[in-house]
Amino acid sequence: MAGRFLGIFKPMSRFLPEAKPPERRVGFNSKILWTALALVIYLVMAEIPLYGLQAGESGFEMSYLRVIFASNRGTLLELGIGPIVTAGLILQLLAGSGMIGIDMSNPEDRALFTTASKFFSILLTGVQAFAYIIGGVYGTLPGPTSVIIFFQLLAAGIVIMLLDEMIQKGWGIGSGISLFIMAGVAQRIMWDSLAITPGLADGKSYGVFPALIQTITLGQPVFSIALEHVPRNVTTGTLPYLIPAVDNAFIRGQNLPSLLGFFTTIAVFLIVIYVEGIRVELPISHADYRGYRGRYPIKLLYVSNLPVIFTSALFANVYFFSQILWSNLNQNNSNFFLSLLGQYAWVGDPPQPSPIGGLVYFVTAPRSILDVALNPARALIFAGLMVLFCVIFSLTWLEVGGLGASTVAKQLVDSGMHIPGYRRSARSIEMLLRRYIPPVTILGGIVVGLIAAVADFFGVFGTGMGVLLSVGIIYQYYQQLMQERVSEMYPAFRRFLGG
Numbered sequence: 001m002a003g004r005f006l007g008i009f010k011p012m013s014r015f016l017p018e019a020k021p022p023e024r025r026v027g028f029n030s031k032i033l034w035t036a037l038a039l040v041i042y043l044v045m046a047e048i049p050l051y052g053l054q055a056g057e058s059g060f061e062m063s064y065l066r067v068i069f070a071s072n073r074g075t076l077l078e079l080g081i082g083p084i085v086t087a088g089l090i091l092q093l094l095a096g097s098g099m100i101g102i103d104m105s106n107p108e109d110r111a112l113f114t115t116a117s118k119f120f121s122i123l124l125t126g127v128q129a130f131a132y133i134i135g136g137v138y139g140t141l142p143g144p145t146s147v148i149i150f151f152q153l154l155a156a157g158i159v160i161m162l163l164d165e166m167i168q169k170g171w172g173i174g175s176g177i178s179l180f181i182m183a184g185v186a187q188r189i190m191w192d193s194l195a196i197t198p199g200l201a202d203g204k205s206y207g208v209f210p211a212l213i214q215t216i217t218l219g220q221p222v223f224s225i226a227l228e229h230v231p232r233n234v235t236t237g238t239l240p241y242l243i244p245a246v247d248n249a250f251i252r253g254q255n256l257p258s259l260l261g262f263f264t265t266i267a268v269f270l271i272v273i274y275v276e277g278i279r280v281e282l283p284i285s286h287a288d289y290r291g292y293r294g295r296y297p298i299k300l301l302y303v304s305n306l307p308v309i310f311t312s313a314l315f316a317n318v319y320f321f322s323q324i325l326w327s328n329l330n331q332n333n334s335n336f337f338l339s340l341l342g343q344y345a346w347v348g349d350p351p352q353p354s355p356i357g358g359l360v361y362f363v364t365a366p367r368s369i370l371d372v373a374l375n376p377a378r379a380l381i382f383a384g385l386m387v388l389f390c391v392i393f394s395l396t397w398l399e400v401g402g403l404g405a406s407t408v409a410k411q412l413v414d415s416g417m418h419i420p421g422y423r424r425s426a427r428s429i430e431m432l433l434r435r436y437i438p439p440v441t442i443l444g445g446i447v448v449g450l451i452a453a454v455a456d457f458f459g460v461f462g463t464g465m466g467v468l469l470s471v472g473i474i475y476q477y478y479q480q481l482m483q484e485r486v487s488e489m490y491p492a493f494r495r496f497l498g499g
Contacts, residue, residue, distance in 0.1 A: 004101070005094075005099075005100040005101070006100065006101075006102060006109060006112040006113060006116060007112070009112050009115040009116045009119055010112060010115075012115055012119055013111070013112075013115045016115060016118050016119060016122070017118075017158060017161075017162060018118075018162075018165070019162050019165040019166035019169055019171070020169075021169040021170055022169070022170050022171060025170075026170055026171055028484050028485060030171075031170075031171065031172050031173050031484065032173070034166070034167070034171040034172040035167060035172035035173050035174070035179065038163045038166065038167055038172060038176055038179065039179055039180075039183060041159070041163060042070070042077070042160070042163065042176075042179075042180050042183065043183065045075070045076040045077050045156060045159070045160075046070075046071075046072040046075055046076070046077045047072070047075060048075055048076045049074055049075055050074060050075060050076065050078065050149055050152055050153070051148060051149075051152060052141070052145040052148050052149050053074060053138055053149070065312070065315075065316045065319060066080065066184075067184050067185055067188050067462055067463050067465075067466040068181065068184075068309070068312040068316070068463065068465050068466055068469070069081050069082040069085065069181075069184075069312070069313075069316060070177075070180035070181050070183065070184040071184075076152060076153075076156040077156060077160070078132070078153060078156075079125060079128050079129065079153055079156070079157055080160070080180070080184075081160060081164075081177050081180055081181070082124075082128065082313065082316060083121050083122075083124035083125040083127075083128055083157055084117075084121045084157075084160070084161055084164065084177060085177070085309055085310070085312075085313040086120075086124050086313050086317060087117050087120035087121040087123075087124055088117060088310070088313075089310045089313045089314065090120060091113065091116060091117060091120065092310065092393070092396055092397065092400050093396065095399075095400045102400075118161060118165075121157070121161050122154075122157065122158060122161070125153065125154055125157030125158070125161075126150075126154055128153075128320070129149075129150050129153035129154055129157075130150060131320075131321075131324055132153070133146045133149060133150055135324035135327060135328060160176070160180070163176045164176030164177050164180075167179065173477065173480050173481065173484060174473075174476065174477055174480055177309075178469075178473040178476070178477075179473075181309075181466070181469050181470070181473060182469075182470050182473045182474065182477075184466070185462040185463075185466040185467065185469070185470040186462075186470070188461060188462040188463075188466065189265065189461045189462045189467075191206075191207070192206075192207060192208060192257035192261070192262075192461040192462070193207055193208055193209055193257070193262065193461065194207045194209060194210065195207035195210070196210045206256065206257065207257060208252075208257040208258055208259060208261070208262055211252070211256075211257075212259065251368070251369065251370065255367045255368050255371075255459065257459070257461060258368075258459055260369065260458060260459060261458060261459035261460055261461055262461060264455060264458035264459065264460045265455075265460045265461045265462070265467060268451065268455045268460055268464065268467045268468070268471075269467065269471055271451065272451065272467070272468055272471040272472070273471060273475070275300055275301060275447060275451075276299070276301060276471070276472065276475050278299070278300040279297045279298060279299045279300060280297070280298045280436055280440065281295040281296065281297050281298075282295065282296045282298065282419060282432070282433075282436070283295055283419065283420055284296050284412065284417045284418065284419055284420075285417070285418065285419075285420055294417075296412070296417075298433075298436050298437060298440055299440075299444075300440060300443065300444050300447065301444045301447070301448065301472065302394075302403065302437065302440050302441050302444050303394050303397045303398065303403060303441060303444065303445075304472055304476070305448060305468060305469050305472040305473075306393065306394075306397055307389070307390040307391075307392075307393040307394045307397065307445050307448060307449075308390060308448050308449075308452055308465050308468055308469060309469065310389075310393040311386060311389040311390050311393060311449070311452075312465050314363075314389060315363040315364070318341070318342070318359060318360050318363050319342075319355075319360050319363070319364065321341075322341045322342030322358065322359070322360040323342065323344065323353055323360075325338055325341065325342070326338065326342055326343070326344050326353065327353070330343075331344075333356075333357070339357065339358055340358055340359065341358050341359055341360065342355060342357070342358040342359060342360035342361070343355070343356050343357035343358045343360075343361070344356060344360075361378065362378060362381045362382055362385065363382065363385060364382070365382050365453065365456035365457070365463075365464070366378060366379050366382070366456070366457055367456060367459055368457075368458075368459045369457060369458055369459070371457075372457045379457060382453060383449070383450065383453035383454065386449040386450075386452055386453040387445070387446050387449035387450060387453070388449075389449075390445040390446070390448055390449035390452075391442055391445035391446060391449070392445075393445070394441045394442065394444060394445035395438070395441060395442065395445070398437070398438070398441060403437070404437070405430045405433035405434045405437045405438070406426070406430050408430075408433055408437070409426045409427075409429040409430035409433055410426050412426075412429055413425070413426045413429065419432060448468060451464065451468055452464040452465045452468050455467060455468070
């Protein structure tokens with residue numbers, strides 16, 4: 001029976017837009033076609049500018065956060081998948097804290113949970129679009145133009161939500177959110193590697209390889225480092241110190257893509273692939289077929305990369321709302337309470353607000369090894385917060401996602417499986433699983449948090465979170481494609497593969 005909170009959304013299910021599930025099984029080639037179509041629609045929307053905006057009115061920069069949320073500045077995908085992920089974050093916290101009652105094994109509860117997710121996704125799309133407009137993100141706009149931009153963002157958010165729902169309901173493969181994140185990260189990696197547009201620091205190209213070619217052509221060193229002396233500041237009492245002055249192909253200034261970032265990107269890909277294969281395997285056998293033996297795997301990344309997505313959503317919303325409040329109420333950083341949330345300063349050309357203090361400063365990653373060297377406390381606090389929230393969301397998702405020891409034990413018993421040497425009861429299997437699942441979940445949260453944080457410190461292309469998510473998504477897509485292909489070739493295996 002659905003809880004009181006979820007029951008509120010039962011009447012709404014008839015009015016919310018919905019992607020209908022297929023009436024019969026969709027073939028492998030058709031799923032590939034529908035998935036590709038959804039990706040093409042996403043890529044086209046990411047290039048269509050918002051009607052009514054003028055030059056220079058293109059929204060927040062938030063470049064590294066945009067990679068995670070598959071958004072593109074000043075286009076129909078200004079908000080990307082941010083509202084959808086934030087809606088999932090809110091419902092997960094409510095369910096994990098016990099504030100709402102939900103049984104994910106109950107089809108009615110699952111359906112109402114989906115309806116609630118869609119409602120909050122649409123609501124948050126409208127809230128964020130409204131906040132962008134009244135917050136002055138696009139400058140001062142006439143009333144009719146503001147209304148037009150609001151409905152463009154709202155309609156684009158609904159389309160993205162329906163594309164994701166269409167894929168997940170069986171028309172495509174995987175999920176739309178994963179597909180869009182992977183596409184955004186791939187675009188960013190290609191841009192950081194090969195873009196020939198001028199950079200900001202030395203007039204060379206933005207991409208690391210065109211810049212490397214220019215460096216070699218001009219006869220400049222690929223790697224060089226010097227120490228710049230910073231004198232004592234009498235006003236603040238700061239003692240004199242030395243800082244590294246670096247601007248070359250290996251470590252470039254102003255957080256431009258560098259060879260160090262490229263090599264780190266490759267290293268992170270290899271590390272995550274290795275981590276994906278680490279698992280604990282428990283022996284299982286079938287109660288009725290004694291000759292059947294198997295193993296139940298408990299992966300190190302037991303809850304996959306969802307904790308990173310939810311942590312990114314949390315940090316992004318801190319950035320988003322702190323910048324709106326700063327832009328409208330605290331541009332001189334004089335309000336004590338608003339400054340606790342975030343302090344900004346105008347930097348760069350063209351100038352953009354950049355965090356310099358408050359909570360937002362510590363949930364925004366240093367984007368180069370030089371920034372880490374100059375602000376080690378910020379780097380440590382960011383890494384600590386990233387690990388902490390990844391662990392929190394990992395543990396929360398155990399029950400919300402139906403991955404807890406009790407749920408898994410019940411599933412094994414219901415399917416006729418048991419663990420040799422233990423009684424054939426859900427209770428005894430649950431006690432064994434509790435020795436492994438919670439510790440592995442905590443360790444997995446620590447690992448993904450550290451990888452995401454440390455990768456950012458070395459300027460990895462597509463951000464540490466983005467690369468971490470992309471490798472996991474590619475791995476999942478590989479498994480799903482193999483399952484789809486096998487079930488297509490051998491229909492008798494479909495019931496074993498969940499098809």
